[in-house]
Amino acid sequence: MKRVLGAALYWLLRRPRAAEVVLPPRGAGTIAEFHDADALTEAVRAARAEGWTRFEAYAPHPVPDAAEAMGIHAAPVGWIAAGAGVAAMAGAYGLTMYLSVVDYPVNVGGRPPHAWPVYLPAAYIVGVLVAALAALLSMLWLNGLPRLHHPVFAARGFLRASEDRFFLWISPDDPMHTPEGAQRFLRSQAPLRVSEVPPS
């Protein structure tokens, strides 16, 4: 029991995996800062074309072109939400029906126990509620959020990524990554600035 608890505690309290990878003296990757969304999109396309695989792009607003260039699809969010909604609707209806037909049928003025029209409003509402919950949660899950820290936050000037600047970060996990190689590639994309991300 103690060992299980210890293992669980270790798992809960251990540092996030990405942070483990970037132990000093290795840096936390290389980052380039861009002026606008199109420069970022071009850089993402070039990174894919050159064979980089572990990189992330950051923008202060949605940039659908860049996301598509990275091969990201948003459809799973919709499918998960729709599936969860339909399942919840069926579940709510099924539960209502089971409880009032099988488990505890009550004769109210000779009305049939399976009075389906009156079961519909609650089933409909529960379906919508669960679909919305699933949309929010699946978005967070697919994005790997919530997350307490990410190495990229240590990058120089990165706080402007939520305001008016665009960034392309190449992870040190990328098999092609060497500080020099990443710097060379990023500089070829006409950025405002290229810098190494210090280990955090």
Next chain:
Amino acid sequence: MSTDTPPPSTARVAEAALRPLGWGGWLGFALAGTGVVVLAIAVARLLWVGIGVWGNNIPHVWGFDLIAYAWWIGVANAASLFAAVLVLRRHGLRTAVNRFAEAAALAAVLAAALYPILHLGRPWLFYWTLPYPSTWGLWPQFGSTLVWDFWGISAHVLVTSMFWYVGLIPDLATLRDRAARRGRIGLARAYGLPALGWRGSVAHWHRHQAAYRMVAALVLPLLLSAQTVVALEFAVTVVADWHQARLPLHFIATGLPSGLGIVLALAVALRHGLSLREFVDRGDMDLLARLLAAAGIAALLAWMHEAGTALLQEDGTTRDAFLVRLAGPAWWIAVVMSGLLPQLFWWQKLRRDLIFVPIGLLAAAGVWLDRWSLVVDGVSRPRVPFPVTAYAPSGDEWALLLGSASFFAFALLCFGRFLPAVSMFETRHEESEQELEEEER
């Protein structure tokens, strides 16, 4: 396709949330806070003494409680309908007003949620409407509108807050980063926690937008059911004036001017109170005012339909009940204030901030009077074998109404004070899209 300029600065919006509070803000907080205290006293008295502190009695089993409930739901509905449609249509107006339309909807639905619980009589047993395995082995009566109401309200509260929160996550991250840049680490942590570690990854944005539009789309069917469930509570009774299939439609259509009127008045408050004139500009206000006028037409049609079906049908009981309502002033004032008055906004000259506030608020008040006409005047011809006295709301009911309005104001002041009142990321996005379109031309 190239955009040479960086996205426009939304620093002003963030500033409004981060700067110290002025005397006007303190006054607003003090007034609304006092009202919230009044609400707390009214609720405490109700819980301690019981429903008897209210003025309702047979046949007026419902009074201020159901009027206010139906009214607040209408406000919440119209405000979130407006916000959801803006998000789904990707309309330019959305950047300016959808965030606070969402906030207004959330505050209104919280105010609305107070009433059905309080009017239960024994509010602490509200969970009896939940199908939970109790020791008696009993289940709720699933055919009861009260059970639908439980799901309707809890879903309305949850989905409205999710709609608002999903859109807020990236803006919370902006506030976190701005606070961190100024070295205010405590504040940065306070914003950072609900921002969930958002770092603006393009991949995250892509899924975020999908989820945001998905929740916006899900708000629409929910709105339909929220007002419908309220209306069905009336329609399933055998009261002559209420027992009508047209009631759900009536509630939805006549609810529109209330929410839009309040959003319009709030937009004026934002423009002047938080100095956000360039984000909520003249074009936005014009469009919003004309929407209110259009909602007025929809409500007028609902009232014409109401009068037409009641007066033309052969059943004398229903006709009599409706004629009693026509004899009272509430119905007529509602038609004038919520239906006819907003029509003034079709005139360009009248679309001014000074006129928006009174007409917006009057439109909202008019809908309240329509609910009064339905709830109170609708049962004035009760056909019971004893003399009935007219309904007169007690001081406690007025305190509750005033208190819930103060609660609404207080919640909105908190939103305006601590959170960006205008969606910052959408403002950036929209303006970069606009530049794109101009270049393509």
